[in-house]
Amino acid sequence: MKKRNCFIGQSGGPTAAINASLAGIIYECIDTKQFEHVYGMINGVKGLLENKYFDLLENFDTDEKLLHLKHSPAMYLGSCRYKLPTYQEDPQTYELLFHTFEKLEITDFYYIGGNDSMDTVAKLSQYAHFIHSPIHFIGIPKTIDNDLMGTDHTPGFGSAAKYVATSMLEIAYDSSIYKLNAVTIVEIMGRNAGWLTAASALARTESNDAPDLIYLPEVPFDKESFLNDIRNVFKRKRSVIIAVSEGIKYANGEFLDSDSQYAKRDAFGHILHSGTGKVLETMVYKEFKCKVRSIELNVLQRCAMHIASQVDLDESFQIGRHAVKTSMTDQTGVMMVFQRIQNSPYTIECHHKDVSSIANLEQRIPIEWINEEHNDITKELYDYLFPLIQGEVALQYQNGIPLYANIDHLKKD
Amino acid sequence: MKKRNCFIGQSGGPTAAINASLAGIIYECIDTKQFEHVYGMINGVKGLLENKYFDLLENFDTDEKLLHLKHSPAMYLGSCRYKLPTYQEDPQTYELLFHTFEKLEITDFYYIGGNDSMDTVAKLSQYAHFIHSPIHFIGIPKTIDNDLMGTDHTPGFGSAAKYVATSMLEIAYDSSIYKLNAVTIVEIMGRNAGWLTAASALARTESNDAPDLIYLPEVPFDKESFLNDIRNVFKRKRSVIIAVSEGIKYANGEFLDSDSQYAKRDAFGHILHSGTGKVLETMVYKEFKCKVRSIELNVLQRCAMHIASQVDLDESFQIGRHAVKTSMTDQTGVMMVFQRIQNSPYTIECHHKDVSSIANLEQRIPIEWINEEHNDITKELYDYLFPLIQGEVALQYQNGIPLYANIDHLKKD
Numbered sequence: 001m002k003k004r005n006c007f008i009g010q011s012g013g014p015t016a017a018i019n020a021s022l023a024g025i026i027y028e029c030i031d032t033k034q035f036e037h038v039y040g041m042i043n044g045v046k047g048l049l050e051n052k053y054f055d056l057l058e059n060f061d062t063d064e065k066l067l068h069l070k071h072s073p074a075m076y077l078g079s080c081r082y083k084l085p086t087y088q089e090d091p092q093t094y095e096l097l098f099h100t101f102e103k104l105e106i107t108d109f110y111y112i113g114g115n116d117s118m119d120t121v122a123k124l125s126q127y128a129h130f131i132h133s134p135i136h137f138i139g140i141p142k143t144i145d146n147d148l149m150g151t152d153h154t155p156g157f158g159s160a161a162k163y164v165a166t167s168m169l170e171i172a173y174d175s176s177i178y179k180l181n182a183v184t185i186v187e188i189m190g191r192n193a194g195w196l197t198a199a200s201a202l203a204r205t206e207s208n209d210a211p212d213l214i215y216l217p218e219v220p221f222d223k224e225s226f227l228n229d230i231r232n233v234f235k236r237k238r239s240v241i242i243a244v245s246e247g248i249k250y251a252n253g254e255f256l257d258s259d260s261q262y263a264k265r266d267a268f269g270h271i272l273h274s275g276t277g278k279v280l281e282t283m284v285y286k287e288f289k290c291k292v293r294s295i296e297l298n299v300l301q302r303c304a305m306h307i308a309s310q311v312d313l314d315e316s317f318q319i320g321r322h323a324v325k326t327s328m329t330d331q332t333g334v335m336m337v338f339q340r341i342q343n344s345p346y347t348i349e350c351h352h353k354d355v356s357s358i359a360n361l362e363q364r365i366p367i368e369w370i371n372e373e374h375n376d377i378t379k380e381l382y383d384y385l386f387p388l389i390q391g392e393v394a395l396q397y398q399n400g401i402p403l404y405a406n407i408d409h410l411k412k413d
Numbered sequence: 414m415k416k417r418n419c420f421i422g423q424s425g426g427p428t429a430a431i432n433a434s435l436a437g438i439i440y441e442c443i444d445t446k447q448f449e450h451v452y453g454m455i456n457g458v459k460g461l462l463e464n465k466y467f468d469l470l471e472n473f474d475t476d477e478k479l480l481h482l483k484h485s486p487a488m489y490l491g492s493c494r495y496k497l498p499t500y501q502e503d504p505q506t507y508e509l510l511f512h513t514f515e516k517l518e519i520t521d522f523y524y525i526g527g528n529d530s531m532d533t534v535a536k537l538s539q540y541a542h543f544i545h546s547p548i549h550f551i552g553i554p555k556t557i558d559n560d561l562m563g564t565d566h567t568p569g570f571g572s573a574a575k576y577v578a579t580s581m582l583e584i585a586y587d588s589s590i591y592k593l594n595a596v597t598i599v600e601i602m603g604r605n606a607g608w609l610t611a612a613s614a615l616a617r618t619e620s621n622d623a624p625d626l627i628y629l630p631e632v633p634f635d636k637e638s639f640l641n642d643i644r645n646v647f648k649r650k651r652s653v654i655i656a657v658s659e660g661i662k663y664a665n666g667e668f669l670d671s672d673s674q675y676a677k678r679d680a681f682g683h684i685l686h687s688g689t690g691k692v693l694e695t696m697v698y699k700e701f702k703c704k705v706r707s708i709e710l711n712v713l714q715r716c717a718m719h720i721a722s723q724v725d726l727d728e729s730f731q732i733g734r735h736a737v738k739t740s741m742t743d744q745t746g747v748m749m750v751f752q753r754i755q756n757s758p759y760t761i762e763c764h765h766k767d768v769s770s771i772a773n774l775e776q777r778i779p780i781e782w783i784n785e786e787h788n789d790i791t792k793e794l795y796d797y798l799f800p801l802i803q804g805e806v807a808l809q810y811q812n813g814i815p816l817y818a819n820i821d822h823l824k825k826d
Contacts, residue, residue, distance in 0.1 A: 299584060305583060
């Protein structure tokens with residue numbers, strides 16, 4: 001049988017679970033005994049265009065090393081923010097990539113990422129079809145935002161959700177100690193989709209009902225209702241804890257922080273929408289003149305491997321393995337997806353879908369999963385989220401901190 | 414033998430380890446078999462003045478329940494921010510408190526807290542001496558800031574330090590994935606003492622040298638040196654990661670954020686000094702026009718039990734036990750302290766010191782433990798910090814989040 005060779009890349013923002021999918025792909029490539037080379041491209045397709053890649057089989061020749069990779073956050077292969085031009089716009093880029101594929105006798109191409117990465121998979125597979133190339137292009141989803149279409153949920157989301165729920169619980173304990181009226185606002189990532197903010201509800205226990213209020217970008221934000229909601233919570237308790245998505249908007253579509261002094265901008269001047277908590281903090285203080293604190297969970301929610309979800313890491317590993325199995329049954333131009341069979345006992349299956357029907361679409365929380373008052377989630381959404389944060393990961397520690405995979409190869413020029 | 418009865422209180426800000434000291438005191442009271450009642454005051458001395466207390470022996474009658482308490486963050490007994498007036502200012506308050514002590518036949522009084530709490534212990538023991546009361550007043554230190562005098566370090570600091578080091582490591586991984594120049598500024602708690610910011614250096618491993626720069630409140634901040642430091646790091650790497658204390662000041666003594674639009678104020682209008690990261694973010698962006706992000710670790714650094722230090726929890730438990738032993742050898746007006754015998758193998762002993770010689774003083778980082786360039790720590794400081802974050806805590810989890818002690822009693826009016 002002819003030996004296979006593949007490329008694996010990672011792209012988009014980091015998650016705690018994206019290396020678990022990488023480990024799953026490598027594991028399955030080894031397990032099938034059909035792969036001679038398993039190349040990792042450094043910094044995604046952009047790095048590949050500069051011939052930056054190396055054979056992963058040299059670094060990951062034991063199950064122990066693969067487990068270590070599975071337990072390392074961020075991206076072992078590095079990332080790029082790169083929108084592949086269309087073939088019509090830039091045929092040279094395609095020719096360059098496929099020249100490399102041909103030179104290395106590539107049979108399979110695995111790309112782990114979010115929406116932009118799935119767009120890349122769609123374009124490359126269409127081009128391959130066009131030139132009658134037999135290479136298989138498979139997309140493996142990941143994003144903490146859980147906003148990809150076609151899959152029950154995305155790898156990486158469960159770990160971020162577990163970090164959010166645990167942090168929310170600890171913030172609630174922290175806020176419980178004084179006998180004074182106080183409002184704590186926790187700002188959570190998610191520009192257009194509120195999944196991660198909704199996951200803060202998983203912090204609720206028999207003795208903790210925080211977050212008391214949850215505001216999501218799927219429904220318009222109304223200042224008067226918001227202040228009234230707080231007033232109502234104050235009737236029954238002193239410490240009000242609020243979970244809010246960075247991307248909540250007024251009914252007219254404006255972000256809360258679009259004209260704020262706290263609005264952060266990236267290097268290109270794009271507003272980063274992380275001043276929402278500060279805007280609400282001022283709003284609350286003006287109305288209630290009580291202690292108010294806003295907390296931005298920031299990048300820790302996407303990279304906190306030390307409180308990752310075991311379910312998420314296991315599923316992310318499995319979807320990587322399934323990507324290889326799928327490619328070997330001659331599929332191409334597909335994204336791997338999870339299909340939920342049932343909540344209890346929680347059961348999912350791995351399938352695949354046409355990537356071009358999924359890429360560039362956005363999965364948001366269905367309105368019927370948000371309560372009528374637009375300040376909390378329904379039981380259906382809670383039940384959907386619950387299985388995804390289960391299980392704790394037994395990380396290896398060294399010198400008091402987690403021992404993560406060496407990423408010196410990302411620091412070279 | 415006459416039975417003993419004691420009060421235990423907690424005061425000041427929360428830490429991950431303050432309940433471990435509470436558990437240690439209860440454990441030792443039970444172990445000596447000499448205590449009939451072990452009362453917990455709710456919300457410290459302020460709650461005691463309102464007769465808010467209950468017998469802890471009813472809730473904690475097994476080792477398992479005490480372990481659960483040891484593994485719960487924030488403050489099981491609640492806190493107060495209350496400066497006890499002097500006897501001359503307000504004799505009634507003292508008479509009220511000692512009336513309660515007499516009524517309940519109190520023999521021992523344990524107060525776990527920071528500087529203000531030690532001031533309370535000093536004043537109560539002086540009053541007791543004045544009226545010839547035989548009650549023993551013992552202070553047990555705690556603070557994430559590690560700024561109490563007379564003790565090698567404070568309970569609670571090690572866990573906060575482990576959170577800071579782990580988060581710094583994960584932020585470094587998160588920042589490693591793109592091929593672009595970027596500066597990440599991590600703002601860490603500590604108004605006058607930089608211990609916790611210094612602990613970010615514990616994130617360094619063979620393959621991670623972040624934080625690249627560390628700025629502490631013990632030495633003046635200079636804008637030109639700061640920008641030059643970054644320029645120098647950029648010569649050898651793309652991603653610059655900076656740890657900065659919220660309380661850094663210019664040579665003229667002004668906080669960086671004192672006139673900033675980002676300076677936060679509490680309900681009393683006091684500046685909270687947590688805009689430092691934002692001020693530096695703007696400073697860096699103006700100079701380098703690169704991607705800049707500031708991250709405020711916020712209250713999570715003091716309450717993140719899920720990544721607590723086992724050494725810290727064990728020591729905090731032990732110092733609680735020693736407080737009872739000390740009280741039973743007829744000591745009063747003392748604060749329990751740690752004395753470090755050696756770094757390797759790490760060995761400490763519990764002793765006690767006159768609390769009035771310690772209260773209201775502040776322990777800052779010795780200048781000789783900061784490097785000459787004022788942008789990093791020395792090996793001596795690293796070696797001092799290292800043992801304090803060792804060991805991981807095996808928490809109990811339920812439904813995907815940590816299972817912490819029920820604190821419904823703090824929510825009652």
